[in-house]
Every structure is written in structure tokens, then in C-alpha cells.
Amino acid sequence: MEYLNDMALFVEVVKVRSFRRAAEALNMPNSTLSRRISGLEKAIGLRLLQRTTRKIELTEAGQLYYERCKRIVDEARLAHEQLGEMLARPSGLLRASLPVDFANVYLAPLIAEFAQLYPGISFDFDLTPRQVDLVSEPVDVVIRMGEPANSNLIARKLASIQRFLYASPHYLQTSGEPQSPSDLSGHECLRLRGPDSDRWTLSGGGETQQVDVGGRFQLNSVGMLRRLASLGLGITLLPEGIAAQDVADGKLRRILVQWQASPVSVYALTETRLLPAKTQRFIEFVRDRLQA
Structure with a gap:
């Protein structure tokens, strides 16, 4: 009609x-x-x-x-x-918005594997931390770290990423190494912008502590936090995968090793539950690999 x-x-x-x-x-x-x-x-x-x-x-x-x-x-x-x-495998252009550092460390090898599995799918990735309008912008899926702010979107949880405390050997040598979570209040802490940026929740040994932290730097890039920490500007919270190379190179060292921060959740955000096959397969693939 x-x-x-x-x-x-x-x-x-x-x-x-x-x-x-x-x-x-x-x-x-x-x-x-x-x-x-x-x-x-x-x-x-x-x-x-x-x-x-x-x-x-x-x-x-x-x-x-x-x-x-x-x-x-x-x-x-x-x-x-x-x-x-029923006649063909998923194909077409998959447009996704991804967080820069998470995509480089965690998603890049998964994307390579996914691309080999589905040769009919091509990719257009926007690596950005900005808020994407899924209604007016040509984006199929947005992957973000942290709890979704927009309740109108469909959020599918992909994984929970553990975070630990890191600092450079130079910073620890000049400022001292904290021996307990409460000591962090007296240190320069590099914080990721968000609702809990000034209060870190740490768990270890069967207990949980909340510590008020502060410092000169607060930003919205995990990669920049890692870089500033490796340059000796303070203590920060990082996923283990993000910090791994700097730890191996001796630029960062994990501290208060018996403690870890509350995990950060990773979500795939879409405008609707009714997804084309290319998008549905991508979300399922990333979720399964991250959780494994």
C-alpha cells in the first residue's frame, strides 16, 4: 500500500x-x-x-x-x-563509534578476527570520546566505557574491566609510595573525568574503602592518563591491558597490589533492538570474546 x-x-x-x-x-x-x-x-x-x-x-x-x-x-x-x-552471510558497511584507547588495546585484535570471519562486511570506525547522536548520525553502534547516560538508547553490556593503581618509578622515588588506600589522599592523583573522579572505591582483602583523592589533572582520555603517569606526574587507575606495555618497559609500576578499583563496564549502545545482521553479529562477537 x-x-x-x-x-x-x-x-x-x-x-x-x-x-x-x-x-x-x-x-x-x-x-x-x-x-x-x-x-x-x-x-x-x-x-x-x-x-x-x-x-x-x-x-x-x-x-x-x-x-x-x-x-x-x-x-x-x-x-x-x-x-x-538464508542466502548469504552478513554484508554491508558497519559504522561504529569506539573509544580510542580501548579500541587500540582491546578491540583491534578482535576486529581483525571478525573481519576475517565476515569478508562481506566493510568498516567505518570513528574513534572518539564524544557523545554520538544515534538518531541523526550515520552510526550503527556506539561502544563506550562507563554507565550509559542516555536512557533512551538500548544498552548491551559487553564486559567489566578491572582497574589497578599505577605510578612511575620516578614519581614513587620523589613522592614516596603509598602503603594503604588512605595514603592516596596525600598524593597527586590523575583522575578520569566522571561522577567518581574525586572519590576512588578500592577493594582488597575482603574489604572496601572509599578514598577522597585530588590533584592537578582531570581529563577524559585513558591514554593521556597513562602517558602523564608514565612521565611521573602522579598515581592513576588503569585497566591492566592499557598499562601493560609501560609496565613491561619499566615506565609504570603497579602499587598497592592487593587493592583494585571498582570495575568499569563496557556497553554497546544502539538506537533500537531491531538490528541488521552485521551489527548484531559484531556486538555478539565482541561480547563473547571480551567475556572469555
Whole structure:
């Protein structure tokens, strides 16, 4: 039926909040797209979009209609792909946003293995810590460390990564080595920006301690924390895999070895539960390998 196609056009317009950009993505004239949406509104008997010269906004009816239409369009797309899987393995372009340091250390070897398993899939990776808009940006999946902030997204837990305390031999020689978690309050601590950046929770020997920490450096890059620590600027918390090379090279040393920080969770974030095969296989593969 014609209105089912118009529903799919309406979903694309809402996603990018622009007739022009939607028309370019759909490879159809802007005038045709606008006429089809106007016809859809007339058929329904309600205005779905408020149009201005600069942007479009959903009406109350439009918001309700979009939520219903999107599910229907996603289901239809998934049905076509699942039937196609009976004849071919997953293929297409997989677009993912990955945290830089975690991707370099943990994901790179997994991606190499995944690429060999699925030669029909090509990859477009954006290595960035920024918040990605899965609705308006062309990204299939976002992988992030830490608890998800956006409750509107579908979060799938991939792994929990243990973190330990590290400092350079130079820092320990000049500032002394802490003998207990409480000693950290008197040290320069390099902190990852977040809700617990000024209070570290450490566990060891069957007990848990919370320690107030401070210092001159707070940032959002695990790799930069590792680098600053190796240069003797303070004590930091790092996943073992991130610190491993500097430990082997003698640039970092693990301290308070009987203690470890609360683990950081790794999540795959998607806009919907209805995923194409390429995305679903990638998430499952990374989860299984990390948990193993």
C-alpha cells in the first residue's frame, strides 16, 4: 500500500529534521518528498510536522505517529534482511563509534578476527570520546566505557574491566609510595573525568574503602592518563591491558597490589533492538570474546 512507503519517507524526514537532507539521502526530489508527506497528512487528517524556513518540528500527533511508524519500518527492514540471510552471510558497511584507547588495546585484535570471519562486511570506525547522536548520525553502534547516560538508547553490556593503581618509578622515588588506600589522599592523583573522579572505591582483602583523592589533572582520555603517569606526574587507575606495555618497559609500576578499583563496564549502545545482521553479529562477537 502506498501509505506504507510514505510512512518510511516520514521516518527519514524526522530522523534528520530536514526535507532537503532526507531527499538527498533517499535520492529523490525535495518537491516530491514534500508532496508525499503533505499527502500523508491529508490522508490522516492531522498535521504531523510544523514547518519553518529553518527547521521542522514534530506536532504532538507527529511524535506519536513517528514512534509507531519507526517500529513498523524497522520491522520491515529486519524482515527483508533476515530472509536475505538464508542466502548469504552478513554484508554491508558497519559504522561504529569506539573509544580510542580501548579500541587500540582491546578491540583491534578482535576486529581483525571478525573481519576475517565476515569478508562481506566493510568498516567505518570513528574513534572518539564524544557523545554520538544515534538518531541523526550515520552510526550503527556506539561502544563506550562507563554507565550509559542516555536512557533512551538500548544498552548491551559487553564486559567489566578491572582497574589497578599505577605510578612511575620516578614519581614513587620523589613522592614516596603509598602503603594503604588512605595514603592516596596525600598524593597527586590523575583522575578520569566522571561522577567518581574525586572519590576512588578500592577493594582488597575482603574489604572496601572509599578514598577522597585530588590533584592537578582531570581529563577524559585513558591514554593521556597513562602517558602523564608514565612521565611521573602522579598515581592513576588503569585497566591492566592499557598499562601493560609501560609496565613491561619499566615506565609504570603497579602499587598497592592487593587493592583494585571498582570495575568499569563496557556497553554497546544502539538506537533500537531491531538490528541488521552485521551489527548484531559484531556486538555478539565482541561480547563473547571480551567475556572469555
